[in-house]
Amino acid sequence: MRWPRQVMSLLFVLLLLTGPPAVLVFVVGPPVHGWPDGQQVRAWVQQPLTEQTVVAGLTIAAWLVWLLLAYTVTVRVLARLRAGAAWLRRMPLPTPLQATASGMAGAAVFTVAANTATTTPPQPALPVAAGTLDAPADPADLDPYGSVRGDDGIAVSGGWLPREVADQIAAAAALVWLRRRLAYQPHPPGPPAREDRDLVPLPATACAVQAALTNHPPPADTGEGPPVGMPALVSGLPATGVGLSGPGAAAAARGLLVTALLAGRQHSAVSLVVTHTALARLLGPSAEALQRHLPRLTVVSGLDEAVHVLESPTPSDGSHGRDEPQPGTSAAVLIIEEPPTDAADRLAASPAASAVVVVALGGWPARTTWQVDTTGHTRDPHRPGWAGPRLCVLDAIAALDLLTVIAHTNPPAPTPPAPNPSPPVVRSSGWRVPRQATGHDPLRRPDAPGRPLQLRVLGDPKLIADGQPVTIRRTAAMQALVFLAAHPDGADNRQLVDALWPGLPRHTLTNRLYTTLSTLRGAVRAACGLAVIDHTDDRYRLNPAHLDVDLWRFHTAVQHAATALTEPATAWQTVIDAYPGDLAAGRAWPWLDPIREATRRHVIDAHVALAAAAPDPHHALTVLQHGLLVDPYNADVHVRAMNALAALGDHQAVDDLHDTYTRRLGEAGLHISDEVRDTAARLSSATVPGR
Structure with missing residues (x-):
């Protein structure tokens, strides 16, 4: 206690x-x-060190020490009082509705009979911090449209996403990195600091969603839910169309953009049609650059063109090999800026009307109108007391972040349109792949026999003292340790907070960061009595004098391989041997992806270079097969392995490797590249004479 x-x-x-x-x-x-007179002053000057003056001096010094102590205590007390007052100001007070409901419930407790059961109405959810997971609602508490009334989603700095949408965003973010791994073209080994353009981190909103879901895996699929092709938030919209009004109308329309496009990735039957003016109103000038890379999005000039597009068999291109929609399962969302008048009758008479949900940005007197608040909650002014579904709400920045991630999950078009053939550049959170330790850094030598602590971050991260792993109870403390190992130049408070808790307000996390680092220091001090984290120049760094980090030794080997003039094969093999596994394997921290991929690419480069210099095809094949274990998604390594197998005459193995690779990509939601498919067809056993 x-x-x-x-x-x-x-x-x-x-x-x-x-x-x-x-x-x-x-x-x-x-x-x-009292004050001394002139005679006393002259006597003190003639003989300053007397018993009386010494006692007086000591007494004055004692009073000064006590005053310093009293000042320190006063300052600390005032600081505590200010912190308490600030906490009281931030503490959410009950609304009048909550106070009334609480008073009524309290009165009922003292007035009803002992055997009477009372049920209090559910209280409105309190605001949550950005990047956090809301508590799930009771599944039985459903509205007439089948949507859960409670809060079950992710709050980010730019809005709120339902859990279903957040899970799909996390899957899309993972798919972006898998696609980058697939498309990487190995090149001769270079220095540790990579400049690959596709190693830019994902946008901040996507990282916040990933971080919020790290410790909350998606629930098991029970087979229940909305019909195929329409996610819950889309199927919950009135089939006759709806107008969105209120302060959260535009944010809800942006959320609907993201929701429908994510549904289109999963189901080829779902498409999104939006007018040009509505898209510009929602996303601003960035909309035009993004729309080229969102194949399930069709931008039309007006309602007449929208009706023509919706009546066509394939309203938008971009299925990319997915199954064709089955009859009766196709669905589309049409977002327009203003409610239609006479055009609504033409749309209703269209054959595609039964599969189209029309959403208008504004009140729609002829149809249903929902008022949306800033948190996404909806209500119908014509149905007092009815609480509609909570919609995904996003501001323009958050929506562009998530749409950029969705755009990067799509494979490049065979003939990209001019003048912007490349996908839009991901808005970085500010981090680049850091400068790594090299052999020229005197503070980070490759061997450190005298260092009592070993930090292993390649593979399962662990801190070892005297041969025994150090128990670090806080997950954030281990994450901070790995982050500092990946950034040997150090990081300041802002960088650490953004990495460990992306999407959360920085000013609310200072104490959490101090607690995390204090826990880490305490665990290390209890294990070996050493301090491994230095705090100088407002930056935190790992102390290389007390710590041996395998990642630093790996990058020393990479630097040596990039500059070796003799025996390069030995240097490349050293790089391969120094890589036991992925950086922080099994961890899903969003900041890891760029650095983890950069580290993996160094190893892939070493494998390809070593295989190219192998003295015989058997040795080359062995090296390439080991490279496939390092990255089983890279297309270039698969092509090289197929050529090596064909050179040895094992064409059946080429077919098996192609089939395995195709199946692995399909399970991840990817499609095999034309280069791999053509290579497999050229080297297949079916094309070999006599087979």
């Missing part, structure tokens, strides 16, 4: 504040009795 220790501390402080003054006043007395 902490209160006895706190009471003793308070008594000790009170004793320090009251004891010395009492002793000085009642035992020693005042240091001087």
